[in-house]
Amino acid sequence: MSQITKRSHLTVHINGETLNVSDKDAFLPLAQFLRNSLSKVGTKVVCAEGDCGACSVVASHYRNGAWTPLRTINSCIAPVFLFDLACIVTVEGLKDSEGLSEVQNKMREFHGGQCGFCTPGMVCSMAQLAEDCSAAKTEVTEKKARNYLTGNLCRCTGYEPILAAATHLELAKWKTMKERYLTAELTSQFKTLQTDGIEIVFENKKLTLPTDLASAVSLRQASPTSRIVAGATDIGVLVNKAKTSLQEILVLNKVSELHKIENTSAGVFIGAQVSLTDVEEFVRTSHPELKRLLHIFASPQIKNQGTLLGNVLNGSPIGDSIPALMALDAEIQFASKNGTRKVALKNYYKGYKVFDKTDDEIAVGILIPTLKGEYLNRFFKVSLRKDLDISAVTFAAVLKVQDGTLSEARIAMGGVGPCVIRLPQVEQHLVGKAFNENTFADAGVLAASLITPISDLRASREYRQLVTENLFKKCFHELSVENSVAEAVCP
Ligand SMILES: Cc1cc2nc3c(=O)[nH]c(=O)nc-3n(C[C@H](O)[C@H](O)[C@H](O)COP(=O)(O)OP(=O)(O)OC[C@H]3O[C@@H](n4cnc5c(N)ncnc54)[C@H](O)[C@@H]3O)c2cc1C
Ligand code: FES
Ligand code: FES
Known part of the structure; x- marks a missing residue:
């Protein structure tokens, strides 16, 4: 950051007023800042873990010379430091001088x-x-x-x-919020500030927001134990529940390279700061089954704020996107002072929260190969209710069928052990077999014998084994229905 203008405050626009925020306020959850520091008590806090939506506000970020769409987020788990050059509209900002909206x-x-x-x-x-x-x-x-x-x-x-x-x-x-709040005047004000890096020190806390990848890598190397915060939908919950406290914080949302999402000859590349909502929209045609899975991931507020990479790197055994990305042969890209490194997702998880990653590495993005030809795919999430629930078991299958025979199989599962796993023995069992119910029923029995699930609040060990068997049958039945097969074959 040495060559970059540095600010020691955040600049945030809230309900039409531009504020400079520093010291303690920069580290607060946004809802707490709105309520306690600004007395905007219309925003409520009920669960404080992103589940109920009472704290929803609308936010847009000025980034790379343009505004991101105005979208709701949960302000109870989102720290203020994620909102430099953002425009926030709370419930108080919806009415105008003529009355309620x-x-x-x-x-x-x-x-x-x-x-x-x-x-x-x-x-x-x-x-x-x-x-x-x-x-x-x-x-x-x-x-x-x-x-x-x-x-x-x-x-x-x-x-x-x-x-x-x-x-x-x-x-x-x-009366659109865009016209009311994202004015030409605000845009030109923020334009002059967008290349500023930020450093804020308060008591024992230090926050840094670099504006380019090279600076981010240097900062990471200098402080490999600093906490990288993307959307904070995992980290914010841990902070609120006092399971972690953030001392040294590295925020990468001003690094434009990390917001890239594009089709390449090798597949879809998704930068580390791309929100789950943007991924869901982008993969609509390239990976429709992934889009369907992301539709039942969390809630709009969480997907507007959280990133796909955050899900992958948090590495929960029940992270919903991980089995699908693993079966699609996705590859994470890291950057460090030693250059860049690619890791196949299937090799990334070594045990419960043990990863093939060094402390000085920053994830840049993930490459998801595009499926061609006769590939079929099915991704399932088993949870107590369809929306906004944590999975008990997750399942992903990418299969190639030629002349009624399985010629390739990639199977990954979550919720069945300390981390998401590929099941190579089941894959070998499937290859060369006829594409029929017996093949999948046998594969399910084999998979259930290989997994090591635990019993917890969401499901018992026995349930997880039984559901594993059933998911293989469900996969076969969905793919074998004629229309379903046609839908599942990617262009
Ligand atoms: C109410 C609620 C519902 C949820 N529902 C679901 C659900 O249905 N399915 C599901 O799977 N998850 C769910 N989650 C979990 C969470 O939303 C996801 O895991 C999300 O993708 C995390 O992304 P994030 O950007 O918020 O990550 P963060 O919380 O910012 O970070 C997560 C981890 O990734 C690391 N990290 C982030 N970026 C980088 C980088 N560039 N380089 C190195 N490390 C990095 C962070 O240090 C941290 O360890 C839910 C969470 C909440 C609060
Ligand atoms: S208070 Fe419940 S989601 Fe924020
Ligand atoms: S519980 Fe608040 S409006 Fe229903």
Whole structure:
């Protein structure tokens, strides 16, 4: 960072006001900063772990000379230091001098707010719904409303009046947040600040935000024990639950190289700072099955803030994206002072949270090869409910079938041992066999005998073994249905 202008504060725009934030405030969760430091108490904190959506606010980042889309995030787990050159709209910022916004009016008209705790978060999610539908010039349907509200829990009377409010939104009356807040004046103000690196020291805490990869690598080498924070949807929960505290923090969201997402001749390259939402949209045609899996990953708020690489690097045995990426033969790319290094994901996990990674390495991105020809793929997540739940077991299969015979098989599973694993013995068993139910039933029995699941809150060991057998059969049945096979073959 030596050649780069350094600021010792963050610059954040909240509800139309630009603030310089430093010292203690820079390290607080955003919700706490809004409520305690700015007295914007409309934003509520209920679960403090990203689960309920009460703390939802809308945010856009000024990055690489442009604004990212305005999207909801959970402010209870997102530290303020992730929001340099961001525009944040809280529930207080939705009304204007003429009165309440269209979403607030409809929530009032349809009696959508009951306890008052969840309502501000619901309203913010609905504001994003109105914003997106206005931009796309599309109607608000109940399906869309349900999707946008997936991350907002109502614990009292249910969703009927809330959905009624959403589906009766009159978009002509919606004054877009983009026009109201992402003004030319703010844009030119932030443009002059975008190349600033940031360093903030407060008591025993130190925060650094470099603006290019070379500086990030040098900083990492100088402080290999600093904590890299991407979206903080894993780290923020640990901090709030006092399971970790952040002293030296390295934030890479100002490094433009890490926001790259592109199709290459070898596959889709996804930079380390790309959000799960952007990945879900980008892989729609190249990897439709991955897109389907990401649709049931967490909630919009978590996917807007969290990154795909964060999921991979956090390395939970039940990280939802990992089996799919492993079966797709994805490869992580690291950078350090020694240059760059590629690691096949199937070799990255060595045990529970033990990785093939040195302390000075920074993940740059992940390459996901594109499937061609007769490849079929199925990725499953088994959880107690469909949305916003932690998996008990995850399953991924990438298969090649030629003349009714399996000629290639890549199988990966999560929730069945200390880390996500490939199952080479099962893969060998499948290759050369007929593509039929017996083959998959036998493979399931073999897989169940090889895995080492534990019993925990989510499922017993026996359940995980049984579900493993059943997932192989489900995989066969889904792929063998004619239409399903046609859908599953990637272009
Ligand atoms: C309510 C809720 C629901 C969730 N639902 C799901 C779910 O359905 N499925 C699921 O799998 N997960 C889920 N998660 C977990 C989490 O959202 C994901 O794991 C997410 O992808 C983490 O990304 P992040 O950017 O927030 O990571 P962070 O929390 O910022 O970081 C995660 C880890 O990656 C490391 N890291 C990040 N970037 C780099 C880099 N460039 N180089 C080196 N190390 C790096 C960090 O140091 C840290 O160890 C959920 C979390 C919450 C709070
Ligand atoms: S308070 Fe529940 S998600 Fe933030
Ligand atoms: S509106 Fe708060 S619990 Fe339903």
